[in-house]
Amino acid sequence: MKIAFVKTGVAGIALAMALVATPAAAKEITLGIVAANMQYPFNAAAVRGFQAEAKKLGAKTVVLDGKGSVEAQGNAIDDLISQKVDGIGSILLDSVVAKTWVDRAAENNIPFVSVGVQVGDPDKVPLRQVYPKLTALVTRDDVESGELAGELAAKLLPKGRTAKIGIVEGTAGVAAVKQRTQGFKEGLAKMGAKYEIVASQPTDWTAEQGEAVCQNILTAHPDVDLFFGQYDDIGLGCSRAVRSVGSHAQIVTADGGSRRGIEAIKVGDMAGSVCSEPETIGRLSAKALYDAITNKNTPKAQLIMYKQIAVTKANLSQCQPQF
Structure with a gap:
């Protein structure tokens, strides 16, 4: 009886420790977003949508600003890779140079979403083609x-x-x-x-x-x-x-x-x-990153878009400004 009691006690203690440890051990997800230039209202709105969706999903965000400089944006993305964030989104300044950034993220197993900008040479990349190493291109057409x-x-x-x-x-x-x-x-x-x-x-x-x-x-x-x-x-x-x-x-x-x-x-x-709808693009980008991080079966190179409308004075009520 004594031996049985000891075994049951150890098992109970182990179970109790597991229950206590699980929440503390659960990894907090951190998503990085690198704007092209936060002085642009579109960028600010997209980042706002990204942060709102990340918060809703229970993830932290790190926001960096490329300030209109391709070099600065590249350095910011490198910083996020070195910090080992769980996922990176970026409103890219240069479609061609961006390939090297996406490649580096992929080498480090970090999902990357391009926010509103196609990756690759505009003169060579077919329309709506998503760079294969991207998790997703989230954009309007x-x-x-x-x-x-x-x-x-x-x-x-x-x-x-x-x-x-x-x-x-x-x-x-x-x-x-x-x-x-x-x-x-x-x-x-x-x-x-x-x-x-x-x-x-x-x-x-x-x-x-x-x-x-x-x-x-x-x-x-x-x-x-x-x-x-x-x-x-x-x-x-x-x-x-x-x-x-x-x-x-x-x-x-x-x-x-x-x-x-x-x-x-x-x-x-x-x-x-x-x-x-830049806020919508930001929200969809954060969701695409979160899905890729939490579900390894999430498809790669997704193209995620929303429907657009043209507006004049006659139908302005159909366009709710987001920036």
């Missing part, structure tokens, strides 16, 4: 975004003559820039528009450069009929340039739907935009 803007623009162009269009791009080297222009042309063609692109120039995605580029285009082509801005801030800057010279050029944007962009459409400074 940038070709669709451009196409919706093109269809909207076609309705605004003058009839009976070839319209003149200026394209105000984002930063060169980002896959979305080429894709939005491609989609914009497809949207115009779908609507049977007659047009000529008189200028196409890059910016750093800011209103200041949007204004400067549009001023340059208006100086060279004062009769331009419409500007296509690839981001709301670009369109807002462009609208200042248009007003300053008394031009009647219309402005439409892709990746729009910001609070200031919605207000600009309300007052007539911009004609319309394609509603973007």
Whole structure:
């Protein structure tokens, strides 16, 4: 009886220790997110959504800012890898250089999600192809975004003559820039528009450069009929340039739907935009990382997207601004 009692006691103690130890021993999940530049409202909103979803899932977050520098962003991602975080998300500044960052994360068995930016050479990577070492690409369809803007623009162009269009791009080297222009042309063609692109120039995605580029285009082509801005801030800057010279050029944007962009459409400074949901992208990115960490059977190289709509003054209520 004594021996049996001792055995039962040891088992009971072991079980009690296991019950006490399990919660303490459970590994806390840490997700890192590296923005392109937290000064960009889109980035700030995506990070906000990422943090909110991580908190909901019970994970910690580490937020780092690339501050518009490819080198700084690369260093930030390297820091997260060295810290051995459980997963990394990033709003990438350079689609080509990003491959090396994703590769390093994969070598260290750290899931990596690209937040809103395709990885790989924009001139070589097929549309919607996800880099194989990514856990997921979480984004809107940038070709669709451009196409919706093109269809909207076609309705605004003058009839009976070839319209003149200026394209105000984002930063060169980002896959979305080429894709939005491609989609914009497809949207115009779908609507049977007659047009000529008189200028196409890059910016750093800011209103200041949007204004400067549009001023340059208006100086060279004062009769331009419409500007296509690839981001709301670009369109807002462009609208200042248009007003300053008394031009009647219309402005439409892709990746729009910001609070200031919605207000600009309300007052007539911009004609319309394609509603973007950066907080949604951030939330979906955190969820994709968490799933990959907690379930090793989660598929790799997922493409995760949401449906987009174009908005004008007539249907603004359909776009709830997230940035």
